[in-house]
Amino acid sequence: MDVITIGESMAVFTPINSGQMKQATTFVRTIGGSESNVAIGLARLGHRVGWISKVGDDEFGKAILSFLRGEGIDISQVKVVPKTFTGIYFKEKRRHNDTRVYYYRRGSAASQLSPSDLDEEYISKAKYLHITGITPALSKSCEETIFAAIAMARYYKVKVVFDPNIRMKLWSNLDVARDVLFRIAIQSDIILPGITEVAFLLGDGTIEKWGRQLIEMGVSLVVIKLGERGAHYFTKTNHDYIQGFPVKYVVDPVGAGDGFTAGLLSGLIDGLSVADAVRRANAVGALVTMVEGDTEGMPEREDVERWIGQQREDVTR
Ligand SMILES: Nc1ncnc2c1ncn2[C@@H]1O[C@H](COP(=O)(O)OP(=O)(O)O)[C@@H](O)[C@H]1O
Numbered sequence: 523m524d525v526i527t528i529g530e531s532m533a534v535f536t537p538i539n540s541g542q543m544k545q546a547t548t549f550v551r552t553i554g555g556s557e558s559n560v561a562i563g564l565a566r567l568g569h570r571v572g573w574i575s576k577v578g579d580d581e582f583g584k585a586i587l588s589f590l591r592g593e594g595i596d597i598s599q600v601k602v603v604p605k606t607f608t609g610i611y612f613k614e615k616r617r618h619n620d621t622r623v624y625y626y627r628r629g630s631a632a633s634q635l636s637p638s639d640l641d642e643e644y645i646s647k648a649k650y651l652h653i654t655g656i657t658p659a660l661s662k663s664c665e666e667t668i669f670a671a672i673a674m675a676r677y678y679k680v681k682v683v684f685d686p687n688i689r690m691k692l693w694s695n696l697d698v699a700r701d702v703l704f705r706i707a708i709q710s711d712i713i714l715p716g717i718t719e720v721a722f723l724l725g726d727g728t729i730e731k732w733g734r735q736l737i738e739m740g741v742s743l744v745v746i747k748l749g750e751r752g753a754h755y756f757t758k759t760n761h762d763y764i765q766g767f768p769v770k771y772v773v774d775p776v777g778a779g780d781g782f783t784a785g786l787l788s789g790l791i792d793g794l795s796v797a798d799a800v801r802r803a804n805a806v807g808a809l810v811t812m813v814e815g816d817t818e819g820m821p822e823r824e825d826v827e828r829w830i831g832q833q834r835e836d837v838t839r
């Protein structure tokens with residue numbers, strides 16, 4: 523596998539009209555979850571991806587499995603847990619530029635992941651292990667699973683890629699959140715925080731200071747995301763800012779960060795320079811915001827290449 527990822531997928535319900543959730547009567551059902559979003563993004567770009575998880579023995583579990591299987595993702599490491607449910611979340615489009623999420627996932631099948639669900643040989647053969655700060659927030663056994671997976675990856679020199687994806691609604695104690703996420707960060711090869719996330723982890727500072735601090739802690743590549751403005755990257759020898767691709771009308775921002783991760787890893791797997799990999803990440807992130815749904819906007823390879831080309835032409839015209 524090029525990339526293996528671990529986490530929870532859910533059935534996502536989005537009202538067909540924007541406005542307050544309490545008024546909503548008709549919903550569209552899709553699939554979401556940060557880690558499987560990244561897996562879908564990578565698979566659409568032509569990479570080999572595996573997803574480790576658990577789903578309930580219910581209709582949503584079946585829907586998730588058939589959707590991910592259809593995208594070409596390896597689901598051999600996903601367990602169906604008897605007498606348990608698959609998590610769901612609702613996405614409220616209260617108004618333009620105000621999207622909120624409501625989770626119904628406590629006690630779900632995926633929150634029961636434990637270190638014994640990990641197959642060491644499977645992890646050892648990957649190039650990258652992708653994890654997010656969502657999974658350790660789901661339960662103590664999920665937290666243990668993430669640390670066990672990181673230890674396996676490090677042992678076999680599989681690169682650990684970490685998106686903090688801090689979801690305050692999932693943590694009951696912010697000091698615990700900071701401690702857990704910080705311990706993951708310092709064991710990662712690549713970290714992809716947003717500005718507010720890096721400030722949460724490291725305290726007051728500047729992009730330059732945070733980037734350098736993470737590099738000094740042993741992270742090889744730090745990419746700090748700035749939403750529509752793009753991203754800064756830091757390596758031991760380089761720091762650069764890569765401009766984002768402007769999007770005139772954002773339809774749905776959820777999944778942009780996951781698209782960004784998929785674009786970045788895709789670029790690195792293809793052997794692009796870090797700057798070009800971040801450019802591909804910006805392009806995939808931007809494309810995701812133009813389409814309704816967490817993953818529906820994840821582009822195929824020709825799509826993203828054509829789009830980057832068009833954006834360059836527009837700038838030089
Ligand atoms: N409005 C936007 N216009 C263009 N690109 C965007 C926009 N929002 C996000 N992106 C792209 O997606 C990336 C991730 O989005 P961001 O909102 O920073 O992450 P997250 O979803 O993790 O908070 C950005 O760095 C950028 O490349």
Ligand SMILES: O=C(O)C[C@@H](O)[C@H](O)C(=O)COP(=O)(O)O
Nearest residue numbers: 554555556776777778779780816
């Ligand atoms: O919270 C989750 O587990 C998942 C959802 O919030 C959503 O699928 C998601 O992770 C999107 O993340 P983003 O790319 O950072 O918007």
